[in-house]
Every structure is written in C-alpha cells, then in structure tokens.
Amino acid sequence: MSDEFIQKLLLEHSEVQSVEWQSDDVILISRKRYSSFYAAILKQKLVEAEHVERFLSSPVSVVANFPKIGKWTGPAIDQCEANGKAWGQWGVLLRAINTEAPETAENPEIAFSRQALRQHNRVQAVTFAFDHLLLIHHQNGTTLRVALLYEYDLTGVDLRRAWDNLGEFDVLLKTNPNGSIMPDAYEVSEALGTKVFGIKDTLGYLARGKF
Missing domain, CATH: 3.40.1350 (Trna Endonuclease; Chain: A, domain 1)
Known part of the structure; x- marks a missing residue:
C-alpha cells in the first residue's frame, strides 16, 4: 500500500x-x-x-x-x-x-490472555514465540506453546489454519469469550495431539500440571 x-x-x-x-x-x-x-x-x-x-x-x-x-x-x-x-x-x-x-x-486480546496466564500461581514466566504464540514456562519444568485465536465459533478448519500459520502448539486458547468451540475442533485437536480450551479451562489445565 x-x-x-x-x-x-x-x-x-x-x-x-x-x-x-x-x-x-x-x-x-x-x-x-x-x-x-x-x-x-x-x-x-x-x-x-x-x-x-x-x-x-x-x-x-x-x-x-x-x-x-x-x-x-x-x-x-x-x-x-x-x-x-x-x-x-x-x-x-x-x-x-x-x-x-x-x-x-x-492489543487487548493478547494483553488479557498474557496477563491471565502470567498471573497463574503455577506459571513462572510467559514469553513470546510470536505475537499469537506464547511460551508458558510452568512450575513443573515444562514449557507449553499456547496459541491464541480470536474466533466466535472455533472450528477444525480454524485450528488447522493456526497450526499452519504458527507451527505446532500444545494448547489453542480461544480468546473470544463469546461463541463456542465446535465439535470438529475437538476432533482436529485430538488428531493433532493438542488441546483446545477457553481461558477458564486453560487455567485449570495449568493448575493440574499433567501434560
């Protein structure tokens, strides 16, 4: 332009x-x-x-x-x-x-997710691989790659597109609090060997620490 x-x-x-x-x-x-x-x-x-x-x-x-x-x-x-x-x-x-x-x-989407993850009591640090791919340094010694995706209804196609764009990740965090995670997104996440959550379930996953 x-x-x-x-x-x-x-x-x-x-x-x-x-x-x-x-x-x-x-x-x-x-x-x-x-x-x-x-x-x-x-x-x-x-x-x-x-x-x-x-x-x-x-x-x-x-x-x-x-x-x-x-x-x-x-x-x-x-x-x-x-x-x-x-x-x-x-x-x-x-x-x-x-x-x-x-x-x-x-960017409020990135800032909110980053803050929520950084303040988790089992997270030692949050760094960036890319703007929409965070590295979560967990208390148990694991580093999780958490992708951020802002979609209303998150589909399997969205998940595969994020995988192509950002590379492999351990968790896809749906940052839009509205809408739903569609059934085919869960199917694709299983096929890719990753997880897909909203923010509440992501924080719960970090609390359990069993990756």
Whole structure:
C-alpha cells in the first residue's frame, strides 16, 4: 500500500488533526485531544528484531505493522517492550491515537490472555514465540506453546489454519469469550495431539500440571 493510502486512513480517524511524514516509515501524528507522537509503520509479513532496531533509540512511541496478515517474532516484541515502544498490527496504532500515552497501547486480546496466564500461581514466566504464540514456562519444568485465536465459533478448519500459520502448539486458547468451540475442533485437536480450551479451562489445565 502507498503512504498516501495510510495517510488517508489516519486522517479519517476522528481524533487525528494532521499527519506529517518524517521519512518513508516514520510519521508524526497530531491529535485533537492529546499531544502529538511519532509512529513507525512497517510493511512486513514477519516482523523480526532487525526491523525494529533502528527505532529503539528514536522518539517513536509506536511501531505498527500495516499488513493485517503480518506476524511479530518474539525477539522483535522483546526489543520494543524493553525500550518502551508499543508494538502490534494496525489496530494498536489506532488505539494509540485514542490513548494519552501512546507507548502504552496494546492489543487487548493478547494483553488479557498474557496477563491471565502470567498471573497463574503455577506459571513462572510467559514469553513470546510470536505475537499469537506464547511460551508458558510452568512450575513443573515444562514449557507449553499456547496459541491464541480470536474466533466466535472455533472450528477444525480454524485450528488447522493456526497450526499452519504458527507451527505446532500444545494448547489453542480461544480468546473470544463469546461463541463456542465446535465439535470438529475437538476432533482436529485430538488428531493433532493438542488441546483446545477457553481461558477458564486453560487455567485449570495449568493448575493440574499433567501434560
């Protein structure tokens, strides 16, 4: 997509007063209610550490990846968080515009799941393999790969698509609290040798610790 298209999208935001490109991938966003901030806009199918390094010591508050299908690697996320930069897909930048401190903007789906898992009393740490694939370091010495998927009615097709996109995982966590896990999703999970849960059952699974 052209920078003109991105600029058009930003100017359509009700809180944006003006935008000014500082370079090919850094833009200054002036807001109506809050102070201006700088954002870096990437266009990567896979965001790696090398893509964010040059923004870490800059005044950029948010590093956003424009393609909706793009993924973030754990090292890229770690770099941003260690340097106080918000990170994520396009939706995080839109949230940042509505946030007084744009560097604190988050994807609520990821943030809620991450917090709930990290606060579990049998979890020692939660790290990222990808933005939607968490590594849960359990008290019993096991590291579980937990995929996050936001679907209303989670199907077997959704499960297989996540498996192809994220690689193997031990648990698929349905992050949408509404809707259902469909019967064929359980069938596919059994065939793949994985589990599929909502957040409550995921926490129960961690409590039992029998993997």
